[in-house]
Amino acid sequence: MDRQRTEKNETTSAQERPTLKMLAFMTGLGVTTVSRALKDAPEIGAETRRRVQLVAKQIGYRPNRAGVRLRTGRTNVISLVLNTDREIMSFVSDIIYGVSEVLSETPYHLIVTPYSRSQDPMEPIRYLVETGSADGVIISRTQPNDPRARYMLEHGMPFATHGRTDMGLIHPYHDFDNYAFASASVRRLASMGRRRLALLAPPPELTYHSHTINGFADALGEVGASEIPFNTVSIDNTLEQIRTRTAQLMRRDIRPDGFVSSAAAATLAIVAGIEDAGLVLGRDVDVVSKQSADLLHLFRRELLVVNENFRLAGAELARSVLGLIGGAEPGSLQRLVAAGDVQAFSPPATVQTTF
Secondary structure, three states: OOOHHHHHHHHHHHHHHHOHHHHHHHOOOOOOHHHHHOOOOOOOOOOHHHHHHHHHHHHHHOOOHHHHHHHHHHOOOEEEEEOOOOOOOOOOOHHHHHHHHHHHHOOOOOEEEEEEOOOOOOOHHHHHHHHHHOOOEEOOOOOOOHHHHHHHHHHHOOOOEEEEOOOOOOOOOOOOHHHHHHHHHHHHHHHOOEEEEEEOOOOOOHHHHHHHHOOOOOOOOHHOEEEEOOOOOOOOOOHHHHHHHHHHHHOOOOOEEEEEEHHHHHHHHHHHHHOOOOOOOOOOOOEEEEEEOOOHHOOOOOOOEEOOOOHHHHHHHHHHHHHHHOOOHHHHHHHEOOOOOEEEEEOOOOOOOOO
């Protein structure tokens, strides 16, 4: 009896799941025509493609991935491998949106493969490559000599990195010019009369750490300002750790009168630490921060910001992986985005003024 019930349930589920044959019956077309229309084959007329795709959407048709893989050797999957430990004001949702927006116009689908900093970052990469679970991979938190990039190159897995490597190997990437960001931030603070500057940098193991500190140091030399070391924490520390360390620094006799922060969430902690020390943002000290969403001015309008577009990064990384799968040269799929101007918010206006 139980076996009959199970078989009946399985049959019912199979009947309820929209199939290619069902879609062909509902549109009055052949299975081959429907299949090609779903793939936007140019030999199928535009009106037919539109009709088939509309009906497919209405009945919830989805291609059988196992069947696609058997026929083509592809999964039609792009995997975005992300460290999701820090979510507050992070780039995670924006970069996913950017990747998804591009893939929505293709047969490919996005799968997010998360990992935490307590894990070996190689684990998800090995799994994806060894199981053939994706046709392409996007990674972030890129290191100068990144073992993930080397492994995927050696095993022929198409990939793109959010950030550059320094291995002498050519691969697709999308990166923000953090050297220019740090340089522009120092010059802006110096123009406001700030002479003792501190940098909250990315963690040392990531490639953009060196880009940031080099831009900061070179600009200090240009403007004749001095550095107040702030290297016992990075943007990877907890917000409470950053807040405590900032308050300690600001209680010293020789303290910073300007900060450059590499992350918006960390900037919240810096401001809290400044105020814990009894000082006033915009009077005693100024802060320039990167942000990925237009939010920091809602917290403190005295903050100076440089915007980094993570939706754009996600979109460009998706295009790069698809381009590589399509046979494009890796060197043609590299992009370094210029840092924008430092922007200020002047109360009570709500419009940004670019300096």
